[in-house]
Amino acid sequence: MGGCFSDVSGGQAGVGVGSRGGLAGPPPETAQQERNDAVDHFLHTRGLRDLYIPLELSLSASKLRNLDVLSKSDPMAVIYAKKLDGMLEELGRTEVIMNTLNPVWITKFTINYHFEIVQPLVFRVYDIDTKYHNTSVKMLKLNEQDYLGEASCTLSEIVTKRDRSLTLKLKYQNRPADAHLGTITVHAEETVASRAAVEMILRCSRLENKDVFSKSDPFLRISRIVESGISIPICKTEVINNNLNPVWKPVTLTMQQFGSKENPLIIECFDFNANGKHELLGELQGSMAELEKLSREKIGAHFYVPSSVRQGHKKMLKGQLFVDNFCEKIQYSFLDYISNGFELNFMVAVDFTASNGNPRSPDSLHYIDPSGRLNSYQQAIVGVGEVLQFYDTDKCFPAWGFGGRMSDGSVSHCFNLNGSLDECEVVGVEGIMSSYAMALHNVMLAGPTLFGPVINKAAAIASKSLSHSHNKYFVLLIITDGVITDAVETKDAIVKASDLPLSILIVGVGGADFKQMEILDADNGKRLESSTGRIATRDIVQFVPMREMQGRQTSIVQSLLEELPGQFLTYMRCRDIKPIFAHPAATSACQPN
Amino acid sequence: MENSATLEITIISAEDLRLSHRPLKKNAFVTVRSTSTLNDGGASSTSLDRDGGSYPHWNEKLKVALPASARSISVEVCCKTGTGVRLVAVAAIPVSDFCEPAGYLHFLSYRLRERDGERNGIINLSVRMEGAGPFGRRVQRPLAAPPTMWAKGEERRNYGVAVGHPVGYGYRVY
Numbered sequence: 193m194g195g196c197f198s199d200v201s202g203g204q205a206g207v208g209v210g211s212r213g214g215l216a217g218p219p220p221e222t223a224q225q226e227r228n229d230a231v232d233h234f235l236h237t238r239g240l241r242d243l244y245i246p247l248e249l250s251l252s253a254s255k256l257r258n259l260d261v262l263s264k265s266d267p268m269a270v271i272y273a274k275k276l277d278g279m280l281e282e283l284g285r286t287e288v289i290m291n292t293l294n295p296v297w298i299t300k301f302t303i304n305y306h307f308e309i310v311q312p313l314v315f316r317v318y319d320i321d322t323k324y325h326n327t328s329v330k331m332l333k334l335n336e337q338d339y340l341g342e343a344s345c346t347l348s349e350i351v352t353k354r355d356r357s358l359t360l361k362l363k364y365q366n367r368p369a370d371a372h373l374g375t376i377t378v379h380a381e382e383t384v385a386s387r388a389a390v391e392m393i394l395r396c397s398r399l400e401n402k403d404v405f406s407k408s409d410p411f412l413r414i415s416r417i418v419e420s421g422i423s424i425p426i427c428k429t430e431v432i433n434n435n436l437n438p439v440w441k442p443v444t445l446t447m448q449q450f451g452s453k454e455n456p457l458i459i460e461c462f463d464f465n466a467n468g469k470h471e472l473l474g475e476l477q478g479s480m481a482e483l484e485k486l487s488r489e490k491i492g493a494h495f496y497v498p499s500s501v502r503q504g505h506k507k508m509l510k511g512q513l514f515v516d517n518f519c520e521k522i523q524y525s526f527l528d529y530i531s532n533g534f535e536l537n538f539m540v541a542v543d544f545t546a547s548n549g550n551p552r553s554p555d556s557l558h559y560i561d562p563s564g565r566l567n568s569y570q571q572a573i574v575g576v577g578e579v580l581q582f583y584d585t586d587k588c589f590p591a592w593g594f595g596g597r598m599s600d601g602s603v604s605h606c607f608n609l610n611g612s613l614d615e616c617e618v619v620g621v622e623g624i625m626s627s628y629a630m631a632l633h634n635v636m637l638a639g640p641t642l643f644g645p646v647i648n649k650a651a652a653i654a655s656k657s658l659s660h661s662h663n664k665y666f667v668l669l670i671i672t673d674g675v676i677t678d679a680v681e682t683k684d685a686i687v688k689a690s691d692l693p694l695s696i697l698i699v700g701v702g703g704a705d706f707k708q709m710e711i712l713d714a715d716n717g718k719r720l721e722s723s724t725g726r727i728a729t730r731d732i733v734q735f736v737p738m739r740e741m742q743g744r745q746t747s748i749v750q751s752l753l754e755e756l757p758g759q760f761l762t763y764m765r766c767r768d769i770k771p772i773f774a775h776p777a778a779t780s781a782c783q784p785n
Numbered sequence: 786m787e788n789s790a791t792l793e794i795t796i797i798s799a800e801d802l803r804l805s806h807r808p809l810k811k812n813a814f815v816t817v818r819s820t821s822t823l824n825d826g827g828a829s830s831t832s833l834d835r836d837g838g839s840y841p842h843w844n845e846k847l848k849v850a851l852p853a854s855a856r857s858i859s860v861e862v863c864c865k866t867g868t869g870v871r872l873v874a875v876a877a878i879p880v881s882d883f884c885e886p887a888g889y890l891h892f893l894s895y896r897l898r899e900r901d902g903e904r905n906g907i908i909n910l911s912v913r914m915e916g917a918g919p920f921g922r923r924v925q926r927p928l929a930a931p932p933t934m935w936a937k938g939e940e941r942r943n944y945g946v947a948v949g950h951p952v953g954y955g956y957r958v959y
């Protein structure tokens with residue numbers, strides 16, 4: 193198995209990059225791209241879609257104010273992204289629609305939806321004076337136009353709406369909403385409409401033996417041939433050691449990856465070599481339709497190798513490729529779920545162990561600065577809470593502390609942050625922040641650091657919710673400064689929870705050695721094993737040390753949340769849970785022609 | 786006859802199986818048994834896996850009756866060889882791992898151990914308990930109950946360990 197994982201990093205460049213070939217839209221900055229390639233690879237190795245989803249926004253407005261005397265306003269909308277520093281960046285302009293107060297603009301905006309960051313948008317509507325009507329909209333000076341009002345929202349507010357349409361009241365800048373100004377409606381649509389995917393089990397027989405002391409260690413790489421003739425790798429299987437008749441784990445390819453069923457694909461079989469020089473065991477060309485035929489007729493296709501004697505000729509090999517269990521299915525995206533009745537429920541647990549230092553002293557990690565500067569704990573709560581609150585309809589968040597000495601002198605490893613004995617929920621991110629500050633006054637810092645009770649409590653809530661609904665997914669944020677005292681206990685709790693709709697995000701603050709945490713986060717491919725021999729069903733932990741993030745462009749929240757949509761989808765897909773109100777139109781559109 | 790529920794167990798696959806320290810070649814199959822002190826709940830087996838080698842894939846649904854007194858079910862991976870059926874490795878699945886929430890489809894994976902306790906591969910399966918009525922009580926049992934919230938070390942270690950590990954497998958706490 194070891195080879196399989198080392199190969200993931202080695203072959204990453206080859207697989208990760210090409211998979212995004214089919215996407216439209218402007219290329220992101222290079223640094224961003226690199227990071228996303230790695231993430232894409234992570235998602236793709238699990239058969240999942242890209243981390244960010246291109247959306248198409250369309251705008252319409254109604255009951256705009258009439259500024260023209262003899263006719264009606266001639267409105268145009270401008271869409272801006274609000275940057276972290278409050279600056280507005282223009283994303284685009286619609287066309288001008290003449291003489292209407294209820295315009296429906298045709299121009300669409302493509303914007304990448306990132307789950308893990310808050311993306312605030314501002315929409316401004318202008319009345320374009322008749323004398324400018326021959327000017328291209330890009331050249332218009334906005335300060336010369338009549339301003340009809342503006343509205344703002346975040347992208348997640350739009351996509352969590354059932355019909356993905358959000359109507360906002362227009363207002364003047366820095367003034368409350370005014371009924372006379374009318375409304376603007378933003379509708380978001382995924383640009384990649386196809387949800388069709390193919391799942392198949394690939395196996396080979398009688399492969400050539402390339403290794404001296406053992407047998408070949410084969411893996412497959414599937415590439416798509418694009419119009420220009422070059423091939424883009426779209427998928428790679430795991431390495432199966434020492435086997436000339438390998439059967440790989442089911443491979444899922446989306447329509448987005450393989451294009452159409454007729455699109456030619458190249459399937460190459462390699463012998464894995466730890467030094468990265470994988471030897472070709474054979475290759476063959478065929479479309480998805482041909483693979484389907486192999487499966488239906490239960491026949492194999494022979495591999496070829498380029499002939500060494502005659503240029504351009506191919507030599508047929510004994511080795512064959514077989515396709516078992518070819519099935520077409522519909523893969524719903526993360527957006528399909530969250531806009532159709534599914535929600536993420538946020539929970540928080542804060543470390544109250546003594547290693548944080550006395551909260552009253554400014555060098556403590558728990559020090560609450562009177563100037564309002566947030567400490568690391570507050571930063572993590574606000575950062576993650578701000579993103580997740582949009583996906584939680586009631587905004588009631590369970591909040592706990594652990595490792596603190598209660599007023600009765602006992603140390604508790606899971607106490608309610610709000611001080612209540614039976615009610616752990618607080619309202620909103622502000623609720624978490626105020627109960628956190630309150631708990632610092634009422635609870636003495638103690639120890640040891642145990643995660644088990646908090647994880648078990650979160651798992652109990654997740655498990656309880658299953659008895660009446662299947663549309664909730666839980667996210668537990670644990671913020672800690674130190675090394676866990678009992679790794680076995682924590683592992684057992686995580687393994688036990690891995691079957692539930694739960695993900696655990698761990699933020700490490702302060703300067704401790706967090707090596708242990710990396711083991712909990714099963715990113716290296718090793719599945720977590722409990723002391724009783726149970727093995728984690730899936731990876732549910734994501735760990736990020738806060739210091740690693742300092743001085744980097746990506747925020748801690750981004751790296752913390754980037755695995756979440758994938759973890760959510762793995763859970764939903766393996767159980768075949770479908771979005772509650774899947775659009776009939778969307779479903780029929782994915783039927784392959 | 787004691788009350789019993791029905792378990793719907795799908796044996797999905799196994800990983801990295803070894804027989805006498807060599808990767809298993811073919812013909813692996815799985816037998817699921819639910820046993821209690823009182824009576825035998827019966828056993829059910831998958832068919833032979835022909836092509837998977839040491840990574841067999843079955844995806845086969847088995848139904849097993851679970852007597853109310855049973856605390857675990859045993860999953861045995863065997864291999865049909867020229868000389869007869871050989872036991873590869875076993876895993877014991879505590880009932881507490883899948884008894885609640887009622888009717889939930891649990892996806893579970895376990896480390897397989899040989900009779901002498903040596904680690905072997907991993908088994909992946911899903912379990913759904915049907916007719917869980919009389920099993921509501923099971924949750925309250927000391928064995929199956931979750932550990933108290935701030936359990937002390939030794940209490941915690943008792944939890945879940947008593948369930949049938951193969952004889953001779955020395956359990957250690959690290």
